[in-house]
Amino acid sequence: MYIDEVLPAIEEKWPREYAHETIYIQQDNAPCHLPLDDEEFCREACDGGFDIRLTFQPPNSPDLNEVTNSVDALIEAVQKSFDAFSAQSSNNIFLTLQSCMIEIMKVKGSNNYKIPHMDKEMLLRRSMLPKQLKCDPELFQETFEYLYNVEEM
Known part of the structure; x- marks a missing residue:
């Protein structure tokens, strides 16, 4: 082999x-x-x-030895972590991801942007926290045209 x-x-x-x-x-x-x-x-x-x-590999090296936990233990650990993770935390993470994607579009794919802060806790208390963010149609069109032109180069 x-x-x-x-x-x-x-x-x-x-x-x-x-x-x-x-x-x-x-x-x-x-x-x-x-x-x-x-x-x-x-x-x-x-x-x-x-x-x-x-x-x-070095003998008795726990970082390099094969996994000693069983699949059942792995499934149990993943399930426990999933149960401990709230839907609200997940929503907050995806809102941040969406806001970063919008910022990336503004800077034409660069990573030179600041992560926008939405004050999600305050918006949640006021029942104003969105489930998703809207992308400005003009920004979307500009980004689409930019990417199309980059591909043609």
């Missing part, structure tokens, strides 16, 4: 300007994995100017 699938994928996708640097493939310490000095792998891994080496 390493020689027929992994090495060709790395060689295809790896940026050429970094091809001279050593690339490490880290594998866990399972006995079914290739030994670090596998002759066939080492020969193929140096082909084409690459320096690809095998390494084992």
Whole structure:
């Protein structure tokens, strides 16, 4: 698998300007994995100017060991987090996202904008907090034309 699938994928996708640097493939310490000095792998891994080496992950490294929790525990944790997350928090997040999208349109895709503040808590208390923001039709048209012209360049 390493020689027929992994090495060709790395060689295809790896940026050429970094091809001279050593690339490490880290594998866990399972006995079914290739030994670090596998002759066939080492020969193929140096082909084409690459320096690809095998390494084992450090033993007893909790950040690198395979996940010890079961799928059931994961589902339970996600469900608990979902239950603790209020619909109002979700609405506030999406309102902020929408306001950022409008600001991004104003600056023609740049990230040079300030996140607008709507005072959502006050609007909520007054029952005036929107579920969604409206985009100015002129701004939408300007953005559409801008993107169309950029694509033609």
